[in-house]
Amino acid sequence: MDLISNLSLGFGVAFTVQNIFLCFIGCMIGTLVGVLPGVGPVATIAMLLPITFGLDPTGALIMLAGIYYGAQYGGSTTAILVNIPGEATAVVTTLDGHQMAKQGRAGAALGVAALGSFFAGCVATIFIAAMGAPLTKLAQLFGPAEYFSLMVMGLVFSTVLARGSIFKALLMVFLGLLLATVGTDLETGQERMTLGIQQLSDGVDFAPLAMGIFGFAEIIRNLENPEARDVVRGKIGKLMPSWAEIKQSVPPVLRGTFIGGLLGILPGNGAVLGPFASYTMEKKLAKDPSRFGKGAIEGVAGPEAANNAGAQTAFIPLLTLGIPPNAVMALMVGAMTIHGIIPGPQVMTKNPDLFWGMIASMWIGNAMLVIINLPLVGMWVKLLKVPYRLMFPAIMIFCCIGIYSINNSVQDVYFTAFFALLGYILIKLGFEPAPMLLGFVLGKLMEEKLRQSLILSRGSFMTFVERPVSGVLLAVAVIMLVIALLPSINKKRDAVFQE
Amino acid sequence: MKKIALAAAIAAIVAAPAFAQTYPNKAITMIVPFAAGGPTDIVARIVAEPMSRALGQTVIIENVAGAGGTTGITRGAGAAADGYTLMMGHMGTHGAAPALYPNLKYDPAKDFAPIGVAAGTPIIIVGKKDHPANNLKEFIEWAKKQGDKSNHAHAGIGSVSHSTGILLNSIMGTKPTFIPYTGTGPALNDMMSGQVDYMTDQIVNLVGQINAGTVKAFAIATAARSPALPNLPTTKEAGIDGYEVSAWNAVFAPKGTPADVVKKLEAALNSALDDAGAKKRLDDLGAVSPVGNDRGSIALQKLVETEVARWTPVLKAAMAASK
Numbered sequence: 001m002d003l004i005s006n007l008s009l010g011f012g013v014a015f016t017v018q019n020i021f022l023c024f025i026g027c028m029i030g031t032l033v034g035v036l037p038g039v040g041p042v043a044t045i046a047m048l049l050p051i052t053f054g055l056d057p058t059g060a061l062i063m064l065a066g067i068y069y070g071a072q073y074g075g076s077t078t079a080i081l082v083n084i085p086g087e088a089t090a091v092v093t094t095l096d097g098h099q100m101a102k103q104g105r106a107g108a109a110l111g112v113a114a115l116g117s118f119f120a121g122c123v124a125t126i127f128i129a130a131m132g133a134p135l136t137k138l139a140q141l142f143g144p145a146e147y148f149s150l151m152v153m154g155l156v157f158s159t160v161l162a163r164g165s166i167f168k169a170l171l172m173v174f175l176g177l178l179l180a181t182v183g184t185d186l187e188t189g190q191e192r193m194t195l196g197i198q199q200l201s202d203g204v205d206f207a208p209l210a211m212g213i214f215g216f217a218e219i220i221r222n223l224e225n226p227e228a229r230d231v232v233r234g235k236i237g238k239l240m241p242s243w244a245e246i247k248q249s250v251p252p253v254l255r256g257t258f259i260g261g262l263l264g265i266l267p268g269n270g271a272v273l274g275p276f277a278s279y280t281m282e283k284k285l286a287k288d289p290s291r292f293g294k295g296a297i298e299g300v301a302g303p304e305a306a307n308n309a310g311a312q313t314a315f316i317p318l319l320t321l322g323i324p325p326n327a328v329m330a331l332m333v334g335a336m337t338i339h340g341i342i343p344g345p346q347v348m349t350k351n352p353d354l355f356w357g358m359i360a361s362m363w364i365g366n367a368m369l370v371i372i373n374l375p376l377v378g379m380w381v382k383l384l385k386v387p388y389r390l391m392f393p394a395i396m397i398f399c400c401i402g403i404y405s406i407n408n409s410v411q412d413v414y415f416t417a418f419f420a421l422l423g424y425i426l427i428k429l430g431f432e433p434a435p436m437l438l439g440f441v442l443g444k445l446m447e448e449k450l451r452q453s454l455i456l457s458r459g460s461f462m463t464f465v466e467r468p469v470s471g472v473l474l475a476v477a478v479i480m481l482v483i484a485l486l487p488s489i490n491k492k493r494d495a496v497f498q499e
Numbered sequence: 500m501k502k503i504a505l506a507a508a509i510a511a512i513v514a515a516p517a518f519a520q521t522y523p524n525k526a527i528t529m530i531v532p533f534a535a536g537g538p539t540d541i542v543a544r545i546v547a548e549p550m551s552r553a554l555g556q557t558v559i560i561e562n563v564a565g566a567g568g569t570t571g572i573t574r575g576a577g578a579a580a581d582g583y584t585l586m587m588g589h590m591g592t593h594g595a596a597p598a599l600y601p602n603l604k605y606d607p608a609k610d611f612a613p614i615g616v617a618a619g620t621p622i623i624i625v626g627k628k629d630h631p632a633n634n635l636k637e638f639i640e641w642a643k644k645q646g647d648k649s650n651h652a653h654a655g656i657g658s659v660s661h662s663t664g665i666l667l668n669s670i671m672g673t674k675p676t677f678i679p680y681t682g683t684g685p686a687l688n689d690m691m692s693g694q695v696d697y698m699t700d701q702i703v704n705l706v707g708q709i710n711a712g713t714v715k716a717f718a719i720a721t722a723a724r725s726p727a728l729p730n731l732p733t734t735k736e737a738g739i740d741g742y743e744v745s746a747w748n749a750v751f752a753p754k755g756t757p758a759d760v761v762k763k764l765e766a767a768l769n770s771a772l773d774d775a776g777a778k779k780r781l782d783d784l785g786a787v788s789p790v791g792n793d794r795g796s797i798a799l800q801k802l803v804e805t806e807v808a809r810w811t812p813v814l815k816a817a818m819a820a821s822k
Contacts, residue, residue, distance in 0.1 A: 046535030046562060049544060140692040184566070186679045189599060189656030189818065198573070201566040321691070322707045323684045327534065330684070334536025337703060338544070340783035344707020408561050448681060455678050456650060456694060 010356030026063035030070020041071035057339035062361040084215035092275040096299030108241040113304040120257040120305035121366030124312035144452035149473035156477040176439025212419025252302030260306025264313030271310030275303035523556040532571025543587040549771035567657025568592040576605040580753040582760035594806030595662040598814035612756040613799035618786040619745035622720040626697040635737035642673040651675040652686040652695040660700040702785035727785040
């Protein structure tokens with residue numbers, strides 16, 4: 001019964017006029033910056049940090065958390081409407097979400113994304129409240145070796161399930177892995193493949209890469225055939241998903257919530273893997289996988305739920321261990337320390353009102369996001385009616401501002417232009433950018449974890465097999481590979497990356 | 500940031516006729532060479548607010564992260580020397596960087612007009628919670644006996660935990676295996692689960708874990724004990740001489756900034772350090788702000804010179820050995 005008394009303490013804290021108001025402001029700002037391509041939660045929270053000086057710590061953190069999940073949701077809107085993923089977690093949403101928009105089903109896509117996210121958020125909140133502390137112990141079993149094996153399994157899954165141009169998809173994964181190796185060597189501090197450009201010494205940034213390859217390249221492609229975009233503008237369709245669509249989305253949302261929530265707890269930004277994993281799973285389970293990449297609603301519902309669940313459970317390592325799993329959580333640590341709260345395992349016992357108040361505010365925030373966003377769906381969809389000649393310069397300007405604001409660096413804008421050109425060439429040659437982004441996102445972590453495990457084991461590769469959790473993960477990967485290579489099943493392989 | 504800058508710019512234009520000749524008559528930018536939310540960023544934001552009040556102009560924080568902080572400092576060093584661009588440098592950018600970055604485009608001791616130290620955060624030596632050693636003496640013995648069988652975590656080349664960790668091992672005469680991470684968080688995580696044996700880092704990152712008993716603290720590398728951890732002995736008390744290090748943060752202006760502007764900035768920083776609100780926030784972090792002769796331009800210049808001299812040989816030797 002601890003859970004109920006704790007949650008009622010939390011809701012007591014969160015349900016004050018001031019905190020509800022702060023939660024609302026946070027969600028509102030978050031949605032706005034999420035919708036603007038490029039202006040991400042990291043930049044926004046950093047700018048708003050000094051404003052929170054005057055607030056009490058609980059209120060300040062509730063507002064900042066609101067910005068965070070508001071931005072997660074707003075980011076899906078941009079991914080669906082204009083095919084630009086503002087963050088790594090929104091990459092998958094572009095695949096089917098934007099196709100739905102092109103077919104005039106933007107309203108349904110946005111609606112399902114909102115409802116799926118809300119459901120995942122509710123479940124994740126209860127999950128954090130009930131299981132936060134014990135799950136943290138489980139997540140700590142994940143050392144470098146386990147993490148590496150998990151990612152090997154992820155990559156095997158996604159390539160094994162690819163069909164048709166599996167060769168091209170593999171090439172793109174490797175290109176992504178290669179791009180991830182640019183930057184300073186982890187162990188020796190030597191610069192690798194930076195061409196003497198100082199900006200590259202910390203590696204290629206995700207935002208310029210994703211926005212160039214997806215967003216700008218897409219704009220260039222649209223500019224060359226006017227008919228295609230008229231189709232998008234012509235049909236708006238209904239604003240809400242139909243019953244059939246909702247029914248179709250329920251199982252993916254349930255699975256997405258589970259998988260995303262679980263991966264979100266992992267230290268080292270496991271939340272990124274959630275949407276990819278969910279998409280792969282939905283495609284695998286679908287009766288007709290060929291619909292994926294052509295506007296399958298499951299391809300929006302599952303990953304969106306996984307994204308939101310993971311975004312929420314990413315708070316677990318922060319709240320229970322005091323260890324931030326990603327950049328936004330690192331900012332939360334900053335916000336806590338500015339308010340005199342030293343993050344660590346003791347926050348739960350020393351500041352129970354802050355701890356439980358924040359968890360309760362997550363539920364309120366999720367409810368608020370639905371209230372803010374469902375009426376807005378109509379407005380967002382109308383945005384598609386804006387003539388393309390007005391829309392694309394606006395998108396480009398917002399993207400450039402967003403990219404610039406991440407590091408206050410002009411060079412990042414140049415990089416985006418370069419990747420836009422590269423992306424356009426790749427599209428023309430029939431290469432899909434999504435596998436490359438997956439390789440890029442996983443590549444950095446994989447290299448880091450591989451080298452850490454090998455240093456810890458003093459060079460013995462047996463460490464990946466000897467450690468039980470790691471061994472099981474690798475075994476699953478091998479079994480998948482064998483099954484996929486058996487000829488009878490081989491025929492049924494379905495495409496993960498085929499758009 | 501844009502809006503604040505715009506508001507400040509408008510305020511500056513409105514105020515311009517009255518103060519046209521006096522510095523400062525527009526918003527001042529302070530470059531923080533690290534991502535928002537980190538220890539240096541927090542110190543900068545804490546002092547920027549009372550400094551703004553003292554100067555009558557907003558001090559805006561601009562985060563320019565990259566290459567261990569040297570990207571932001573390189574940009575700041577090349578800015579106009581008019582007092583409108585400042586930098587929050589730290590132990591890494593103005594002490595360790597010359598040894599770690601052979602192509603460094605600035606000289607910490609020659610290319611800046613130092614304003615003053617803002618705060619230093621003490622370094623603590625910690626081990627995993629079931630570490631066999633129970634005090635620093637036992638720890639040193641253990642580290643010597645283990646040789647390269649011991650695992651020393653750090654948060655990446657150029658980070659505070661990397662430099663201070665190398666110095667510790669060179670003083671102890673030990674050669675552990677270094678496990679590099681990409682930040683304090685993941686390194687701490689693996690120490691809490693027992694994969695790595697020990698590390699050194701700033702008090703602000705560790706005090707929560709130490710109090711909760713998830714890691715074992717051996718000593719704090721300051722002259723006096725910290726009020727945040729009164730039971731933790733200093734390195735000197737516990738048995739190592741010469742290991743007194745702190746991750747200091749200090750305000751710099753580009754070389755050639757007029758002397759009267761430097762004076763004004765120095766006074767503004769001093770009044771910020773005396774500000775009760777700022778002082779409390781810094782104390783909460785376990786940070787130590789300078790008093791008396793440790794404040795101001797001259798003290799900072801001396802600090803930079805001694806720090807460069809201290810880190811260069813130790814880090815160069817360690818980097819050469821790792822290649």
